[in-house]
Amino acid sequence: xxKVTQSSRYLVKxxxxxxxxxxxxDMDHENMFWYRQDPGLGLxxxxxxxxxxxxxxxxxxxxxxxxxxxxxxFSLILESASTNQTSMYLxxxxxxxxxxxxxxxxxxxxxx
Amino acid sequence: xxxxxxxxxxxxxxxxxxxxxxCTYSNSAFQYFMWYRQYSRKGPELLMYTYSSGNKEDGxxxxxxxxxxxxxxxxxxxxxxxxxxxxxxxxxxxxGFKTIFGAGTRLFVKA
Numbered sequence: 077x078x079k080v081t082q083s084s085r086y087l088v089k090x091x092x093x094x095x096x097x098x099x100x101x102d103m104d105h106e107n108m109f110w111y112r113q114d115p116g117l118g119l120x121x122x123x124x125x126x127x128x129x130x131x132x133x134x135x136x137x138x139x140x141x142x143x144x145x146x147x148x149x150f151s152l153i154l155e156s157a158s159t160n161q162t163s164m165y166l167x168x169x170x171x172x173x174x175x176x177x178x179x180x181x182x183x184x185x186x187x188x
Numbered sequence: 189x190x191x192x193x194x195x196x197x198x199x200x201x202x203x204x205x206x207x208x209x210x211c212t213y214s215n216s217a218f219q220y221f222m223w224y225r226q227y228s229r230k231g232p233e234l235l236m237y238t239y240s241s242g243n244k245e246d247g248x249x250x251x252x253x254x255x256x257x258x259x260x261x262x263x264x265x266x267x268x269x270x271x272x273x274x275x276x277x278x279x280x281x282x283x284g285f286k287t288i289f290g291a292g293t294r295l296f297v298k299a
Binding site: 080107116117118119121124126132134166168176177178179180181182 | 231285287
């Protein structure tokens with residue numbers, strides 16, 4: 077079974093803090109993704125990566141950056157957390173372009 | 189206009205009912221169609237995956253794609269309380285990295 081793990085299930089941070097969300101997949105997938113999920117808005121793509129050290133902006137990259145130093149690990153960074161970044165963050169991986177995605181359990185981030 | 193539209197529900201049905209979940213999409217370039225199921229406080233998991241038009245059946249679940257009307261459906265037969273979840277439709281175009289998700293329909297199946 078594909079396993080995608082995320083470093084925290086719940087996180088509470090203060091406005092202005094730097095936040096790191098880590099994601100690890102164990103199936104040697106090429107592609108990895110970060111989404112945020114908000115009620116009524118569904119899943120919105122923040123960034124994705126199709127190879128080590130490669131990254132592409134998604135629909136809502138503002139206020140976020142990413143890092144992929146190893147194939148299995150994809151990190152999302154909030155440089156200076158703001159209250160409007162309170163959300164559920166989901167990491168996913170997929171083996172190839174056009175294929176299904178496998179999701180982690182999510183991190184519910186609250187910024188106060 | 190959103191690229192994928194999905195009624196958020198909630199949809200409440202009695203156990204044993206046939207459930208119909210639907211999405212519409214706007215771009216005819218989409219070739220791959222998926223349904224994901226998401227239980228509360230969990231990440232989405234792939235339920236059905238189809239390419240182009242037609243039907244695909246897996247147990248109690250049937251996915252249907254009508255490309256002429258840009259309409260995607262998921263049917264659940266003999267629905268169970270364990271089917272209570274949010275169902276997200278998703279589309280992707282050929283050679284594309286980006287999957288477009290619907291907002292999800294919340295389904296409750298009452299025992």
